[in-house]
Amino acid sequence: MEGRMNMSEFWKNINTYYKRYGLHATIVRIMDKLTGQSRVDYMTWYQKTKPTKQVLKIQRETTFPYMPEILVIVLENKSGSHRLADSLKNQTYSRWKLCKTRELNDVVEILKEAKEEYVLITQPEDELSADAFFQCVKSLNADRTIEAIYSDDDIIKNETEYEEPAIKPDLNLDMLRSCNYIHNFLLVKKKLCQELFEECLESWNGQIDWKYDFIFRCIEEKHSIHHIAKVLYHRNVEHVQVCDEQERKAIDMHLKRMNIKGNVEKTEYRGVYRVRYTMEETPLISIVIPNKDHVEDLKKCIDSLEKKSSYDNREYIIVENNSTEEQTFAYYKELESKCPRAKVVYWKEKGFNYPKINNYGVRYAKGEYILFLNNDTEIQNPDCLEEMLIHCSRPEVGAVGARLFYEDGTIQHVGVIVGLGGIAGHPYATEAEETLGHMGRVHMIQDLSAVTAACMMVKKTVFFEVGKFEPEYAVAFNDVDLCMKIRKAGYLIVYTPYARLTHYESKSRGLEDSREKVKRFDSEVALFEERWGKELEKGDPNYNPNFRLDEKDFRLNVHVRR
Structure with a gap:
């Protein structure tokens, strides 16, 4: 009986997968499951996806309209390695020149004499893929405004x-600002490279990581920096002594140049840093909490804020949504009498519509910042609100999300990836609390395309600027849609792992187990695809096309071809 139930569940999942991804992807999915290839080790993936000999041959024969020359400056050391030089000989794009020097101080003079248009400064032990320069020039031909790659x-x-x-x-x-994820491969326009070296060389005196500082200076001047989502570079870390303090200082100096007040701290994870921005004001936070009965959940939520939160300037707006139990209204009365910061407002329209309920609650908000919070959440750390506010108060940020855990301690939310699972999904959901994530991303502050409204702080001005929650998404994707609108308006969506909450939502919640629910869900999927189809097709910029969209753990997609 158990085997039959498993097969039934299997085919149900396959049917759902087919509806979202189509026939070809479904066949690939079934084959992956049958052959055990849904997860592959990195070298297997690399060998399967790297360009074939035939592709490399075609690249060597390709002529681009724009054929810039590339200067490769190798900072030699005592290793005696020729790995980088050997990899240069294999390049399918041949318009490059190699220049060697032992001193960083010599780079300025080299650049003054150089005729090449782009520069790569690297080390002899590293290695370029055969198509590295070809892919760069291909990108430059697609967009001539690119200044760094x-x-x-x-x-x-x-x-x-x-x-x-x-x-x-x-x-x-x-x-x-959390880690130097760009690393060693940065192809830069010579003019920009020369300007930065002439300006900054004296400050790179061994007390600061010059590569990290160089990257920051590129972005500070709003130069066009392009990412190629292909493995084009292989680093040799045996000959590199990365100093945490030098990296920390690079971040600190970046903040100072940007007139941003804050401290940079090392974390328990090597190479990962934490910026604590300085908050000089304590603005009012309006916490909007929809509720229908479930008094114990709501009480636990309010009690955690009252007993744990170290941020005092806050108010609660409980949006009552057609409760029926007497104890619910008794609790409201008790809460308002004992807690001056609490206010209950009444939403009387029948039927559940999350956007309408929250939009209604915001009408009563007096604060500059709105925290949308589910009634079945509980803050874990006293400075939870501060950790979200320090980012939301930054002028370039529109919304902030937190790290949420299920009751058993596993991950519920560390951000949202647009396109994951078809429309949008939570990476690493149900994984262990200590999960690092790819490159340690679970534990670092970063920009994402969306965060869940189970706990999302938004500037009130931005919320109204982008048109609030969209009522047509009655249940699903309303928070993702709001975040997409915020990003389109030019603001960042920030995820911070340092605001932690327990979310008592059931792991099985959200199953579309009735014809009406399925119809509603499908209509919201269709609406999202209609409005954000181009973004879905292009892919989430904070993810990577080398990862699968049908797995939640940043799993490599062996069916991607270079």
Whole structure:
């Protein structure tokens, strides 16, 4: 009986998968399951997806309209390695020149004499993929405004193998302030490179990581930086001494140049840093909590804020949504009498519509910042509200999300990936609390495309600027849609792992187990696809096309072809 139930569930899942991804993807999915290839080790993935000999041959024969020359400056050391030089000989794009020097101080003079248009400064132990420069020039031909290019990379394990891939997002300000994820491969326009070296060389006196500082200076001037989502570079970390303090200082100096007040701290994770922005004011936070009965959940939520929160300037707006139990209204009366910061407002329209209920609640909000909070949540750390507010109060940020856990301690939310699971999904959901995530992303502040409204702080001005929650998404995707509108308006969506809450939502919640629910869900899927189809097709810039969209753990997609 158990076997039959499993097969029934299997075919049900396959049918759902077919509806979302189509026939071809479904066949691939079934084959993956049958052959055990849904998860592959990195070298298997790399060998399957790297360009074939035939592709490399075609690249060598390709002529671009724009054929810039590339200067490769190798900072030699005592290793005696020729790995980088050997990899240059294999390049399918041939318009490059190699220049060697032992001193960083010599780079300025080299650049003054150079005729090449783009520069790569690297080290002899590293290695370029055969198509590295070809892919860069291909990107430059597609967009001539590009001034700097970085790619995905990995670490050299031995003569023939690589490991620890860094499959990166597009330019991500807050992630860059958390770690140097761009690493060694940064192809830069010569004019920009020369200007920065002439300006900054004296400050790179061994007390600061010059590569990290160089990257920050590129983004500070709003230069066009392009990410190629391909592994084009292999790093040799054996000969590199990365100093945490030098990296920390690079972030600190970046903040100072940007006139941003804050402290940069090392974390328990090597190479991951935490920026604590300075908050000089304590604005009012309006916490909007929809509720229908479930008094024990609501009480636990309010009690956690009252007993744990160290941020005092807050108000609660409980949006009562057609409760029927007497104890619910008795609790409202008790709460308002004992807690001056609490106010109950009554939503009387029948039927559940999350956007309408929350939009209604915001009418009564007096604060500059709105925290949308589910009634079945409980804050874990006293400075939970501060950790969200320090980011939401930044002028470039529109909304902030937190790290949420299920009651058993497993991950419920560490951000939302647009396109994951078809429309949008939670990476690492149900994974263990200590899960690091790819490149440690679970534990670092970063920009994402969306966060859940189970706990989401938004500037009230931004909320109204983008048109509030969209009522047509009665149950699903309303928070993702709001975040997409906020990003389209030019603001960042920030995820912080340092605001932690328990979300008592059931792991099985959300199953579309009736014809009416299925119809409603399908209509909301169709609406999202209609409004954000181009974004879905392009892919989430904070994810990477090398990852699967049908798995939640940043799993490599073996069916991607370079």
